[in-house]
Amino acid sequence: MKKQIANWGNYPAIEADEASFVFDDQLNNLIRKGESFIARGNGRCYGDASLSERTISTLKYDKILSFDKENGIFECQSGITLDQVLTVIVPAGWFLPVTPGTKFITIGGGLASDVHGKNHHVDGSISNHVIEMDVVLASDEVITCSPDNCPDLFEATLGGMGLTGVISRVKIRLKKIETSMIRQKQVKAANLQELIGLFEAYKDYTYSVAWIDCLKKGTHFGRSILMLGEHATVDDLAGVQKNDPLKLPKNKQITFPFNLPSWVLNKFSVKAFNFLYYTKNFKKEINNIVSYEPFFYPLDAILHWNRMYGKAGFVQYQFVLPLDAGQGLIEILERIADEGLGSFLAVLKVFGKQESIISFPKEGYTLALDFPVRKGLLTFLDELDRLVLKYHGRLYMSKDARMKPEMLVAGYPELEKFKAIIKKYNPEGKIRSVQSDRLLLTSCS
Amino acid sequence: METVLILGATSDIAIAIVKKFASKKYNIQLAARNPAQLEPIKSDIKIRYGVECDAFAFDALQFSTHALFFETLKPIPNVTITVFGVMDEEDKAFDSWQLTQRMIDTNYTGAVSILNIAAKHYNEQKKGAIIGVSSVAGDRGRASKLIYGSSKAAFNAYLSGLRNKYFKSGIHVMTVKPGFVYTRMTEDLNLPKLLTSTPDEVAEIIYAGFSKKKNIIYVKWFWRYIMLIIKMIPEFQFKKMKL
Numbered sequence: 253m254k255k256q257i258a259n260w261g262n263y264p265a266i267e268a269d270e271a272s273f274v275f276d277d278q279l280n281n282l283i284r285k286g287e288s289f290i291a292r293g294n295g296r297c298y299g300d301a302s303l304s305e306r307t308i309s310t311l312k313y314d315k316i317l318s319f320d321k322e323n324g325i326f327e328c329q330s331g332i333t334l335d336q337v338l339t340v341i342v343p344a345g346w347f348l349p350v351t352p353g354t355k356f357i358t359i360g361g362g363l364a365s366d367v368h369g370k371n372h373h374v375d376g377s378i379s380n381h382v383i384e385m386d387v388v389l390a391s392d393e394v395i396t397c398s399p400d401n402c403p404d405l406f407e408a409t410l411g412g413m414g415l416t417g418v419i420s421r422v423k424i425r426l427k428k429i430e431t432s433m434i435r436q437k438q439v440k441a442a443n444l445q446e447l448i449g450l451f452e453a454y455k456d457y458t459y460s461v462a463w464i465d466c467l468k469k470g471t472h473f474g475r476s477i478l479m480l481g482e483h484a485t486v487d488d489l490a491g492v493q494k495n496d497p498l499k500l501p502k503n504k505q506i507t508f509p510f511n512l513p514s515w516v517l518n519k520f521s522v523k524a525f526n527f528l529y530y531t532k533n534f535k536k537e538i539n540n541i542v543s544y545e546p547f548f549y550p551l552d553a554i555l556h557w558n559r560m561y562g563k564a565g566f567v568q569y570q571f572v573l574p575l576d577a578g579q580g581l582i583e584i585l586e587r588i589a590d591e592g593l594g595s596f597l598a599v600l601k602v603f604g605k606q607e608s609i610i611s612f613p614k615e616g617y618t619l620a621l622d623f624p625v626r627k628g629l630l631t632f633l634d635e636l637d638r639l640v641l642k643y644h645g646r647l648y649m650s651k652d653a654r655m656k657p658e659m660l661v662a663g664y665p666e667l668e669k670f671k672a673i674i675k676k677y678n679p680e681g682k683i684r685s686v687q688s689d690r691l692l693l694t695s696c697s
Numbered sequence: 698m699e700t701v702l703i704l705g706a707t708s709d710i711a712i713a714i715v716k717k718f719a720s721k722k723y724n725i726q727l728a729a730r731n732p733a734q735l736e737p738i739k740s741d742i743k744i745r746y747g748v749e750c751d752a753f754a755f756d757a758l759q760f761s762t763h764a765l766f767f768e769t770l771k772p773i774p775n776v777t778i779t780v781f782g783v784m785d786e787e788d789k790a791f792d793s794w795q796l797t798q799r800m801i802d803t804n805y806t807g808a809v810s811i812l813n814i815a816a817k818h819y820n821e822q823k824k825g826a827i828i829g830v831s832s833v834a835g836d837r838g839r840a841s842k843l844i845y846g847s848s849k850a851a852f853n854a855y856l857s858g859l860r861n862k863y864f865k866s867g868i869h870v871m872t873v874k875p876g877f878v879y880t881r882m883t884e885d886l887n888l889p890k891l892l893t894s895t896p897d898e899v900a901e902i903i904y905a906g907f908s909k910k911k912n913i914i915y916v917k918w919f920w921r922y923i924m925l926i927i928k929m930i931p932e933f934q935f936k937k938m939k940l
């Protein structure tokens with residue numbers, strides 16, 4: 253039965269058949285059925301990467317296979333969400349080596365996007381921490397790959413947006429922690445220049461990210477808050493916290509009940525930011541100890557916050573520019589502020605070096621912001637694309653719902669190699685998504 | 698710690714029930730035709746909930762193996778739950794005696810065979826619980842669920858009888874009647890959202906009913922009233938209806 257599905261941005265929405273599996277043989281049967289398909293995790297990519305007329309949902313394929321608590325090695329099926337993983341590993345003194353800004357993604361989706369976190373400049377992306385994985389190909393053959401075993405498949409699957417096959421089993425290396433708390437530092441920056449200086453000054457912090465107010469112009473252009481963090485040690489904790497240092501945070505989520513007209517949104521986020529900037533962060537700098545939840549997943553506290561953007565949905569635009577392109581960052585932010593189509597907040601991060609075929613991160617500044625879908629948006633984003641290219645940047649496929657194939661070609665120098673690997677493992681393009689067809693990665697031309 | 702045996706452990710509902718009981722610190726015994734398939738569930742339950750979990754081969758249709766299967770379980774479970782069942786397309790089943798018989802033998806005969814054994818054992822111990830996951834389809838025979846519905850009706854009658862027979866022995870027998878449930882089996886159907894439960898909801902309700910020693914529970918509760926209305930329609934009227 254066809255039903256309407258969309259990913260986190262609610263744009264685009266398509267009619268699709270969605271089938272799930274619990275056991276390996278059920279996955280094989282689904283693949284053998286013949287028609288083309290794409291794997292789908294928890295639908296937290298923003299655009300059309302996990303959309304197709306037929307999707308295979310991994311959400312029921314979510315079992316933990318082994319957990320070596322001595323050495324922090326975790327093995328699971330690909331459909332388990334990070335949220336569930338955390339509840340098992342944190343009390344045992346381990347943490348995810350890399351986590352995106354939401355815990356509601358699957359491990360498989362995380363690998364297929366080769367996700368990055370606030371620690372990219374120190375720990376790289378998730379691909380750095382994968383020991384091995386099983387990939388089920390379009391032919392339904394299962395291949396175990398690792399940096400040494402079928403390295404081409406391994407590399408092209410990490411960041412490959414599901415196009416090489418369905419990731420089934422994953423084995424990753426975790427990060428040791430003493431406590432479930434984060435020693436956090438928040439520093440205010442009056443403008444973009446200052447912020448970039450702060451990133452440099454604090455580059456030894458494991459975790460860092462900044463929220464930028466995109467509306468301020470003039471001397472306060474780029475007004476922002478830099479958020480830094482380290483896993484707290486037992487010694488950092490005080491009082492009762494010391495007795496149960498690996499305690500899991502209490503779940504207190506509220507659900508965003510319905511789609512809001514988009515004008516509410518800007519008011520909402522403006523208020524939220526001003527609150528942080530003026531009230532909470534009264535001082536130039538604050539230091540405190542917080543649970544990992546608010547530090548890593550501030551938005552997860554409001555389930556379905558994407559409904560804030562109304563029915564038409566939104567597009568998230570995330571690009572990376574090389575470190576020497578600070579000017580480009582200014583030019584793009586100014587262009588966004590002038591046009592007034594974007595959300596009020598943007599998220600800025602610094603990426604460390606990374607060599608890969610198709611993963612998004614490369615050394616430089618990465619900026620992400622939301623654009624509610626409305627008239628003129630797509631033309632405007634094409635214009636931003638030209639600016640991104642002018643400064644030798646590229647876009648994140650996991651957020652994308654609209655870029656042109658030329659943009660992908662220009663941004664990813666190893667694209668031909670990636671395409672060749674897809675051809676090898678998915679020769680008939682049986683595994684394909686709306687995105688891969690749009691970007692000419694799998695369509696016949 | 699108490700132990701729960703789940704017969705037919707590979708279905709979505711069974712997995713949800715297992716998780717619920719494991720989260721309440723019950724040790725788990727999984728049983729299904731192909732126990733190798735159960736390995737991932739077994740490791741998952743052990744790691745997530747820190748309880749014991751074992752997997753066993755059990756075929757509802759191999760009646761003669763049931764006694765040995767049950768008696769060699771270590772430990773003998775405190776709670777036995779049957780979740781297995783077959784629901785073939787009714788038209789196909791009607792045309793094939795083989796399918797019809799398989800449905801009846803699994804849903805009714807197989808369940809009776811294994812539960813007789815469990816019940817006798819619990820009677821000797823003067824304690825134990827039996828939970829039979831049946832269906833609202835057993836409440837009234839309908840053309841669209843001809844064989845399946847009648848096998849579940851028989852199973853419902855069996856469970857009531859068992860409850861009656863062993864009431865004095867202190868054995869808790871609970872009949873579970875789910876309505877529509879979102880599972881892998883129903884993925885292709887367009888189920889009415891308000892009337893359909895998720896496997897997790899089914900498990901929640903079963904656990905709550907079990908804790909309160911309920912006799913018959915519907916999932917969700919309003920199915921009791923829907924079925925009541927359906928049962929009240931006079932037969933001369935009912936026979937003309939399409940349901």
Ligand SMILES: Cc1cc2nc3c(=O)[nH]c(=O)nc-3n(C[C@H](O)[C@H](O)[C@H](O)COP(=O)(O)OP(=O)(O)OC[C@H]3O[C@@H](n4cnc5c(N)ncnc54)[C@H](O)[C@@H]3O)c2cc1C
Binds near residue numbers: 363419
């Ligand atoms: C609030 C929010 C914050 C975010 N923050 C970050 C961030 O900080 N850093 C970052 O990198 N990303 C971030 N993301 C993006 C998100 O982490 C990725 O899009 C992730 O891939 C989503 O995973 P998913 O399980 O939801 O998969 P989906 O969105 O369903 O799919 C994503 C891609 O993975 C593929 N895929 C899924 N499962 C499999 C599988 N088993 N085998 C093969 N391919 C598969 C799909 O085909 C698709 O191409 C954020 C998203 C949100 C909503």
